[in-house]
Amino acid sequence: MPEHPEPDTAPFGDETTRDAFLGGLIEAVQPVSGHRSGTDAVFLAAAALDEQERGPLRLLDAGAGSGVAGLCLLARFPNLSVTAVERNSDACALARANGAENGFSARYEVIEADLTAPGKTLAEAGLKQGSYQRLIANPPFYLQGAVRPGQGREDAHVMAPGGLEDWARFLAAMAAPEAILTMIHRPDALAELVGVLGRRFGDLTLYPLFPKQGAPASRVLIQGRKGRRGPLRLRQGLVLHEADGRYTEQAEAVLRHGEALPVAG
Template sequence: MSDHGLTHDAFLGGLLHLWQPRDGYRAGVDPVLLAATIPAVSGQRVLELGCGVGAAVLCLGARVPGLILTGVEREATYAELAMRNGGSGLEVVHADIAELPLTLRQRQFDHVLANPPYWRRDASVAARNPTREAALGEETALSLWIEVASKRLAPKGYMHIIHRAERLPDLLAALPKDMGSIEVLPISARQGRAAERVIMRARKSGRADFRLHAPLVLHRGESHLDGDQYVQPVRDALRAGVALKF
């Protein structure tokens, strides 16, 4: 894809710039919020499944220097852009998560994250743009995303998944028995609104009790008429790469 079909967008207040297709799926707030919740420390190994142009994993890398970053992406255009965006700091594997190469299946990671497609196509209409559809339409079962993520985790490693709130039962049901210390962070647009997103955290061989956290509210005010200002912790995460605590 030539550069005239791309945009070069600032993330984290300009700490990170990403090449993205002008048309098709474009990274938004969700991968940035996902990255902000991961408690990584320098030297750890991180894998993102379905990394797209690398938004989530590179946001995490911008916040925590010294991470060993790997992304898997099925769509060739996005895999190429992830390579361009990450340079030598991001290993990109062009593969379907259902058919990972042996070299990757032999490795373990301290953190595995994913922002799987949100929409089940047995109950919604496919996007016209093929790359946008690949990012949004659930072709690979959500349960397989969870299975693959759990298999790639090292002992005591963390899985983080962001998804629509109504899919939380599916997320929890898909967790293998060796995944514990489950935490769920609901994400609501405004105070008093139902959660639209959730971030699920689980730990390999974790034994802590299940925790359902208070919702993370994104915006001040009761409606869009009150402005679209992010609350300070969210603004800090989006504009300055500050970590978000569960």
């Protein structure tokens, strides 16, 4: 990996780790506590674009944290530009630094904003409606009260009741006509997700991720296209681990080698 300036981790003091993704193709400094990106971010990025998409595209990364999902995509697609939206100022600082360290400053923008803010406020922050051909989102997984106070995870992991409606409204507003949205979430949120996204995106496809063969899905990728009205589809999904705990061949290809995950088939 080429040498780049060290990220400015001052907002977190010494409470950071340096983590490699895509087999070391990118590195990201992340906080020890709070929002930490892992395999969810890599699978989200893998599902957002396939290898045939080589034209210039603008992608919005909503709830970007320290930027890992967007950086994975920038490493794979040289004609892609990414705008990361994150409301936590410390996470924004790390995302900017991680983008610079990995050599993506010219194609990577980080905007500190609360996506539930009024449209005028978002526009003033630099978020123009209808501007993005691809969107990825990793919303908070838990409702208020599900995470104990003091864990340093409230902002990143907890959503107020009805929050997914706010996320869906924001994503639809930012999406260009025919834009494709890819989101990762918990399977038990599917009913709400299909409801709020289905009013704004069509051709919805559900792609479950199973920790091992025979186990219930632990995550689901949901993808849809703005302006379409096609029916909901459920794909077979992906098993992540063999019986001995090793990653399956396809999961390894995504996580270590940057292969795309064809959610829509």
